Amino acid sequence: KVHHYTWDISYQLKSPDCFEKLAVTVNGEAPGPTIRATLGDTIIVAVHNKLETENTAIHWHGIRQIDTPWADGVAGVTQCPILPGETFTYKFVVDRPGTYLYHAHYGMQRVAGLNGMIVVTVPDGFVEPFSYDEEHTVLLGDWWHKSVYEQATGLSSNPFVFVTEPQSLLINGRGMFNCSLAPSGTCNASRPDCALPTLFTAVPGKTYLLRIGSLTSLSSLYFEIEGHSMMVVEADGHYVRPFAVRGLFIYSGETYSVLVKADQDPRRNYWAASHVVGRNPSQTPTGKAVVSYAFNGNNPWMPPPTAPPAGPPWNNTAIRVEQSRAIFAHPRFVEPMPARADRTLLLLNTQNRIDGHIKWTINGVSLMFPATPYLVAMKRGMKDAYEQRPPPDMYDHMSHDISAPAPTNGTVGSPVYRLALGSVVDVVLQNSNMLNNKSETHPWHLHGHDFWVLGHGEGKFNPAADAWRLLNVRDPIMKNTVPLHPDGWTAVRFRADNPGVWLFHCHVEAHVFMGMGVVFEEGVERVGRLPSSIMGCGRSKGLH
Numbered sequence: 001k002v003h004h005y006t007w008d009i010s011y012q013l014k015s016p017d018c019f020e021k022l023a024v025t026v027n028g029e030a031p032g033p034t035i036r037a038t039l040g041d042t043i044i045v046a047v048h049n050k051l052e053t054e055n056t057a058i059h060w061h062g063i064r065q066i067d068t069p070w071a072d073g074v075a076g077v078t079q080c081p082i083l084p085g086e087t088f089t090y091k092f093v094v095d096r097p098g099t100y101l102y103h104a105h106y107g108m109q110r111v112a113g114l115n116g117m118i119v120v121t122v123p124d125g126f127v128e129p130f131s132y133d134e135e136h137t138v139l140l141g142d143w144w145h146k147s148v149y150e151q152a153t154g155l156s157s158n159p160f161v162f163v164t165e166p167q168s169l170l171i172n173g174r175g176m177f178n179c180s181l182a183p184s185g186t187c188n189a190s191r192p193d194c195a196l197p198t199l200f201t202a203v204p205g206k207t208y209l210l211r212i213g214s215l216t217s218l219s220s221l222y223f224e225i226e227g228h229s230m231m232v233v234e235a236d237g238h239y240v241r242p243f244a245v246r247g248l249f250i251y252s253g254e255t256y257s258v259l260v261k262a263d264q265d266p267r268r269n270y271w272a273a274s275h276v277v278g279r280n281p282s283q284t285p286t287g288k289a290v291v292s293y294a295f296n297g298n299n300p301w302m303p304p305p306t307a308p309p310a311g312p313p314w315n316n317t318a319i320r321v322e323q324s325r326a327i328f329a330h331p332r333f334v335e336p337m338p339a340r341a342d343r344t345l346l347l348l349n350t351q352n353r354i355d356g357h358i359k360w361t362i363n364g365v366s367l368m369f370p371a372t373p374y375l376v377a378m379k380r381g382m383k384d385a386y387e388q389r390p391p392p393d394m395y396d397h398m399s400h401d402i403s404a405p406a407p408t409n410g411t412v413g414s415p416v417y418r419l420a421l422g423s424v425v426d427v428v429l430q431n432s433n434m435l436n437n438k439s440e441t442h443p444w445h446l447h448g449h450d451f452w453v454l455g456h457g458e459g460k461f462n463p464a465a466d467a468w469r470l471l472n473v474r475d476p477i478m479k480n481t482v483p484l485h486p487d488g489w490t491a492v493r494f495r496a497d498n499p500g501v502w503l504f505h506c507h508v509e510a511h512v513f514m515g516m517g518v519v520f521e522e523g524v525e526r527v528g529r530l531p532s533s534i535m536g537c538g539r540s541k542g543l544h
């Protein structure tokens with residue numbers, strides 16, 4: 001089946017948390033509509049850029065874009081940005097069931113809105129390894145009152161100004177800000193579009209599948225439903241060996257499906273809450289929604305009689321690592337993994353001060369996209385359009401002290417890891433201290449592929465020692481986004497079998513803006529004829 005959508009992308013004055021602010025919307029809505037399709041369907045989205053003074057591009061997060069690498073939607077990597085007044089049509093196949101996301105991938109535009117969910121259901125006759133009565137989608141976000149322009153300018157200025165903590169956490173686009181803290185006239189707590197929280201209806205006795213996705217720009221979250229436990233059954237489109245949690249740690253770019261049974265006292269309602277973890281949440285109030293029991297005589301909007309749950313201690317890294325280590329493939333859906341890699345990349349995540357500016361570097365390189373999209377430049381052999389010298393596969397793991405800020409200066413550049421088509425690649429992400437001597441969480445997202453999550457460890461990964469033996473090679477989960485925890489490492493393996501050029505990056509919007517990503521190329525010569533609609537910028541001007 002083919003699903004056609006026509007989307008007008010425009011700025012609208014919105015007040016998701018009662019504070020009035022411009023948001024990038026899809027057909028006037030933020031978040032945008034949920035795309036619903038069945039495995040194997042084709043999605044066609046005609047995107048009209050009506051932002052007037054800003055470019056755009058939309059990434060379909062978790063969709064591998066097999067045979068359609070030009071539809072990945074990353075301005076600078078797979079296409080030129082869509083200019084105001086222009087229309088770009090994305091066309092791709094959803095080739096795996098599960099929960100996926102979409103969002104802007106132009107500069108830091110995601111901070112201003114433009115995000116939503118993609119739900120791909122199984123065809124009739126396919127039996128999932130769990131059952132439920134109804135489903136709800138839960139899209140988690142964070143929200144700032146400063147504009148995306150102010151944020152981006154601060155990050156690229158000297159002196160550096162960080163985006164700092166969000167004013168609100170959003171659940172399906174709604175948050176709650178204490179309007180008494182805002183300048184008069186900017187916030188109105190009785191506005192109809194923000195006064196009421198998101199409601200999730202629960203019929204007593206029924207089991208719900210919650211499809212939860214996070215598109216926060218900065219925050220790592222803990223999502224919980226007061227009084228109810230959750231059974232985790234799916235992650236990034238892969239079935240997991242079910243495990244029960246009180247609440248779910250979820251990082252930007254991840255999706256999870258959880259089963260929740262409406263088995264509590266039906267005469268009252270319950271809070272659904274999101275909390276910041278990994279950064280100090282004292283400036284960010286808990287995100288709140290209501291699980292509303294559909295019970296005779298209940299007013300659906302009846303506030304829960306309790307205070308919202310407090311969430312876990314924000315700085316307890318160990319309990320977050322514990323959840324990461326509890327995720328395995330479902331025994332009946334283990335994707336056979338190659339026994340060894342053809343190539344290993346050991347990628348050090350550090351901050352450097354480069355020409356006075358604070359940047360994130362990966363093995364010393366801070367990524368800046370060239371003017372010509374990589375896909376066009378590489379397929380057409382334009383050797384002067386991006387940096388030819390490949391970035392380093394390794395950092396100096398013998399001498400580098402990960403508990404001290406990086407001692408050396410990095411460089412800003414646009415190099416590419418060229419991977420042999422069909423080869424197996426291991427990537428070990430190594431965390432370290434930032435310039436302020438702290439280590440933070442980085443959710444890493446790979447475009448165009450899923451990877452097997454081999455493991456998470458503390459301290460420094462030593463490739464010479466027995467670290468390899470600690471890895472799970474038996475039943476690792478496959479994902480497209482995985483957290484790199486503070487002071488630790490994360491190891492993943494993937495098969496470079498999707499011809500194209502693919503971004504691999506930290507999903508914190510400020511961090512990728514500061515250069516925290518790398519580019520992979522494999523089999524670009526095997527990519528089919530490039531649509532001329534992705535061209536028109538840099539050296540691709542006038543090409544067909």
Ligand SMILES: O=C1O[C@H]([C@@H](O)CO)C(O)=C1O
Pocket residue numbers: 162434435436440510511
């Ligand atoms: O990229 C970042 O910069 C700040 C800090 O390191 C410098 O102020 C911070 O918390 C980040 O995540």
